[in-house]
């Protein structure tokens with residue numbers, strides 16, 4: 581998992597921007613497959629707002645090249661963080677989980693995925709990309725959408741998604 585404590589720190593310090601525009605949510609619903617919509621809806625407001633920003637950036641970036649946005653990329657942007665719904669934590673809990681995983685405790689923590697309470701939530705947060713991929717596979721999502729959920733914090737040398745597409749998605753994730 582490519583963890584970014586400094587990036588996370590910037591997010592932690594940034595004022596929460598979880599404004600959800602009803603038009604954006606309707607747009608997201610129109611982009612997603614019916615089986616994907618409940619996974620998106622289960623995300624916290626701040627995560628849905630982030631995902632919509634990322635997806636809008638992906639769409640704008642692709643449109644800016646004169647290409648039609650590829651629907652799988654916009655859906656991947658909307659759904660890349662869906663595993664976070666399995667690990668509800670506040671900002672401080674997320675920061676603790678990110679630093680713990682960065683320090684090498686992620687594998688150990690993931691053993692406690694089923695632990696009730698905060699320890700389990702921290703452990704699941706460390707593995708949320710894989711949890712999200714499992715959920716999306718179960719929903720019958722495009723294999724590239726499933727792959728991006730699992731791979732979006734990994735180094736690009738390990739991606740199975742097309743590298744050019746992954747770079748656009750990663751850049752928009754960082755900016756969104």
Ligand SMILES: [Fe+2]
Pocket residue numbers: 660661732733
């Ligand atoms: Fe993520």
Ligand SMILES: [Fe+2]
Pocket residue numbers: 630660661753
């Ligand atoms: Fe993200």
